[in-house]
Amino acid sequence: xxxxxxxxxxxxxxxxxxxxxxxxxxxxxxxxxxxxxxxxxxxxxxxxxxxxxxxxxxxxxxxxxxxxxxxxxxxxxxxxxxxxxxxxxxxxxxxxxxxxxxxxxxxxxxxxxxxxxxxxxxxxxxxxxxxxx
Numbered sequence: 670x671x672x673x674x675x676x677x678x679x680x681x682x683x684x685x686x687x688x689x690x691x692x693x694x695x696x697x698x699x700x701x702x703x704x705x706x707x708x709x710x711x712x713x714x715x716x717x718x719x720x721x722x723x724x725x726x727x728x729x730x731x732x733x734x735x736x737x738x739x740x741x742x743x744x745x746x747x748x749x750x751x752x753x754x755x756x757x758x759x760x761x762x763x764x765x766x767x768x769x770x771x772x773x774x775x776x777x778x779x780x781x782x783x784x785x786x787x788x789x790x791x792x793x794x795x796x797x798x799x800x801x802x
Contacts, residue, residue, distance in 0.1 A: 675720035683725035748796035
């Protein structure tokens with residue numbers, strides 16, 4: 670793993686949360702996109718080397734909607750940048766981590782992603798991210 674790629678925050682309203690985080694980080698949202706396969710709309714804000722991903726559910730059955738219903742708004746996941754997502758998935762699986770998907774899938778911000786089950790990562794949802802070149 671190279672670095673923390675971003676921190677994902679589940680929100681009820683992307684526009685309202687975006688205004689808060691733009692003021693907080695003194696930086697504008699630079700990208701908004703929908704990931705239909707995950708039922709989520711995302712917004713990215715960058716401040717120096719740090720990125721925040723705001724996540725709003727686009728349907729009531731999405732993982733973000735379920736997360737907010739159970740836990741409320743707040744930190745949803747931490748994402749790590751990797752060079753070779755397949756190799757990192759194999760390494761982590763061999764170390765006993767539970768992967769939520771067997772193959773990398775297309776995520777937001779032009780990345781291949783894979784999530785690790787929170788129960789195998791100390792209660793934290795971990796996302797692996799590899800930039801698509």
